[in-house]
Amino acid sequence: MSSKNAIDEANEKLLFEAENDKKLSYIENTKEVTIIAAAAENNALGKDNRLIWHIPEDLKRFKRLTSGHAIIMGRKTFESLPKALPNRHNIVISKNKSYTAEGASVCHNLEEAIALAENDNQPFIIGGGQIYEQAMEIAHKIELTRVHKDYEADTFFPLIDLNKWSKVSEESIENSNNEPSHFSYLTFIKK
Numbered sequence: 001m002s003s004k005n006a007i008d009e010a011n012e013k014l015l016f017e018a019e020n021d022k023k024l025s026y027i028e029n030t031k032e033v034t035i036i037a038a039a040a041e042n043n044a045l046g047k048d049n050r051l052i053w054h055i056p057e058d059l060k061r062f063k064r065l066t067s068g069h070a071i072i073m074g075r076k077t078f079e080s081l082p083k084a085l086p087n088r089h090n091i092v093i094s095k096n097k098s099y100t101a102e103g104a105s106v107c108h109n110l111e112e113a114i115a116l117a118e119n120d121n122q123p124f125i126i127g128g129g130q131i132y133e134q135a136m137e138i139a140h141k142i143e144l145t146r147v148h149k150d151y152e153a154d155t156f157f158p159l160i161d162l163n164k165w166s167k168v169s170e171e172s173i174e175n176s177n178n179e180p181s182h183f184s185y186l187t188f189i190k191k
């Protein structure tokens with residue numbers, strides 16, 4: 001190899017390492033990776049790739065909190081939606097390298113997803129069970145709607161370890177006109 005080629009190759013390697021360092025430090029410095037979920041008392045999240053309940057107030061709150069932000073989800077959750085959610089950067093995680101999703105960016109692990117949300121200081125992790133499980137380690141905040149009932153399900157929210165998370169707010173909602181009629185908005189911050 002000529003010395004010019006060797007120098008070009010060394011420069012390329014340095015550039016690649018610098019890019020990688022930038023990505024990693026971005027993930028470490030991201031202020032508020034926020035998990036947002038609605039889970040039953042038994043941590044039920046969904047069944048047959050669908051939600052188990054319909055709580056209009058909670059959907060409005062979800063829209064209010066996530067609008068303008070990046071929303072990161074697993075491929076199954078994306079496929080459970082009618083289409084990409086508007087006014088949000090939809091980011092879908094799949095192992096399948098040829099997967100495409102209309103109206104969304106596709107990537108292949110959670111770290112890549114956070115890096116794709118680099119212009120957002122509060123990217124939201126919106127599910128489902130597999131992605132919540134993986135996000136518990138890196139998330140800074142959880143916005144959890146706790147539905148005060150048990151449901152039969154095939155997908156569950158991970159246990160929240162109170163040695164690692166502090167509950168910083170709790171708002172109880174009772175609405176006798178709706179089913180489920182009782183739920184609470186809980187916010188947890190990583191200790």
Ligand SMILES: NC(=O)c1ccc[n+]([C@@H]2O[C@H](COP(=O)([O-])OP(=O)(O)OC[C@H]3O[C@@H](n4cnc5c(N)ncnc54)[C@H](OP(=O)(O)O)[C@@H]3O)[C@@H](O)[C@H]2O)c1
Pocket residue numbers: 036037038039044045046047048049050051073074075076077078080093094095096099108109110126127128129130131132134155
């Ligand atoms: N209650 C709530 O707040 C809430 C919120 C969201 C979703 N849900 C419910 O949750 C259920 C879906 O959750 P789920 O756990 O079955 O699926 P999911 O987490 O939405 O998606 C799983 C898929 O994500 C991809 N994936 C996961 N980990 C990966 C990794 N490390 N690297 C690359 N790709 C990865 C895989 O896609 P590929 O198979 O393409 O590789 C995997 O099959 C539905 O019932 C939905 O309605 C409930």
